Amino acid sequence: MKDSKDIFKLEKEFLIQTYKRIPIEISHGKGVFLYSTDGKKYLDFFSGLAVNALGYGNEKLILAVEEQLKKYLHLSNFYVSKTQIELAEKLIKYSGLNEVFFANSGTEAVEASVKLIRKYAGPEKKIISFSNAFHGRTYGALSLGGKEKYKKQFSPLSPNIVQLEYNNLEQLKKNIDAETGAVYIEFIQGEGGITVASNQFVDTLIALKEKYNFILVADEVQSGIGRTGKPFAYNHYNVEPDLVIIAKPIGGGLPLGALIVNQKYSEVLSYGDHGSTFGGNPVSCAAGLTVIDEVFGKGIINEVATLGDHFISNLRKIQREKPDKISDVRGMGFMIGVELNEQCSGIIEKFRENEILVNCTHENVIRILPPLISKKENIDYFLNIFHAII
Ligand SMILES: *Cc1c(COP(=O)(O)O)cnc(C)c1O
Numbered sequence: 360m361k362d363s364k365d366i367f368k369l370e371k372e373f374l375i376q377t378y379k380r381i382p383i384e385i386s387h388g389k390g391v392f393l394y395s396t397d398g399k400k401y402l403d404f405f406s407g408l409a410v411n412a413l414g415y416g417n418e419k420l421i422l423a424v425e426e427q428l429k430k431y432l433h434l435s436n437f438y439v440s441k442t443q444i445e446l447a448e449k450l451i452k453y454s455g456l457n458e459v460f461f462a463n464s465g466t467e468a469v470e471a472s473v474k475l476i477r478k479y480a481g482p483e484k485k486i487i488s489f490s491n492a493f494h495g496r497t498y499g500a501l502s503l504g505g506k507e508k509y510k511k512q513f514s515p516l517s518p519n520i521v522q523l524e525y526n527n528l529e530q531l532k533k534n535i536d537a538e539t540g541a542v543y544i545e546f547i548q549g550e551g552g553i554t555v556a557s558n559q560f561v562d563t564l565i566a567l568k569e570k571y572n573f574i575l576v577a578d579e580v581q582s583g584i585g586r587t588g589k590p591f592a593y594n595h596y597n598v599e600p601d602l603v604i605i606a607k608p609i610g611g612g613l614p615l616g617a618l619i620v621n622q623k624y625s626e627v628l629s630y631g632d633h634g635s636t637f638g639g640n641p642v643s644c645a646a647g648l649t650v651i652d653e654v655f656g657k658g659i660i661n662e663v664a665t666l667g668d669h670f671i672s673n674l675r676k677i678q679r680e681k682p683d684k685i686s687d688v689r690g691m692g693f694m695i696g697v698e699l700n701e702q703c704s705g706i707i708e709k710f711r712e713n714e715i716l717v718n719c720t721h722e723n724v725i726r727i728l729p730p731l732i733s734k735k736e737n738i739d740y741f742l743n744i745f746h747a748i749i
Contacts, residue, residue, distance in 0.1 A: 388415025461639025466495025484540030491551030552721030553696025588664030588692030611646030
């Protein structure tokens, strides 16, 4: 394995081809930049798909991980780990909910929530999710997903799950009733194309919840931990979810996910009902404590709110100049979608030629997920390049 060419060839030979890889070999990262082995410096507005909130090479993060590495890497959940408890306390504080179950990923935290719901509500009650929703790839989470292309070859899926159209008030009113056990929602859909829930839609959902008492689950795997300029995307609405699911950025780049539940549902799962060998790994939790301290404690979240507004309003300016190219700009904070009138794979390549990394989702939506530490100059640089290539 001498040069990059070999690596890309061997990747095809050795790995099951479930990912279409970007043809760049990364040597290292620093701040908001990724450096490739051929000497290029990329502005990373993809940030490991909303994972690398603190960018790369964050000194505090490295120190926290190092300190925990020296104590122990793993204990097993038969033991109490102090870092895990400290992180749970912070998550409870910032979410306003009451208890935590730690997993290793988003999809696993979703699985825990599905088990909680089935145990509480029983097998008869239906679970509602929405069109274009994304909740993960394992069977329970996949069954909740709203994109046929991810599901259609993998039946049978979990029964009694019904998908309604996102942001469609009539469908909510018609389909949510006494037989509804739970509703899963991303208040801002990620994979689904950076679509924001309308206020009327959320208000209707809240009114129906008051009437029928179903469990409201906020999937904050992508939108949580400051990404939208508030701790969680649901904080943009007047709503209190019963269950909150987080993952992507919470482990600072290490695998970690969590299900956070309110008092009412904190005793549904009991001894032996659920578990995970690695869930809540102490090194991941140590990293998580640093992420929380930096994002919530050191004001990064306020920067995200202000700079996010600046970013979005300037993208809208470009849209007004190029309405034939850009059909919509939407999002909150540093979770932004630019919908094109064409597929976005071409423009993603143009960005890459200009040493900017950004993602394309839902076929025609440029998904912009900058590290939360990004500065105004990074955003203005992106805007200039975008203006030039569109
Ligand atoms: C990424 C994602 C998941 C799945 O998380 P994994 O860690 O990849 O299993 C679930 N829900 C949402 C909203 C996501 O963006």
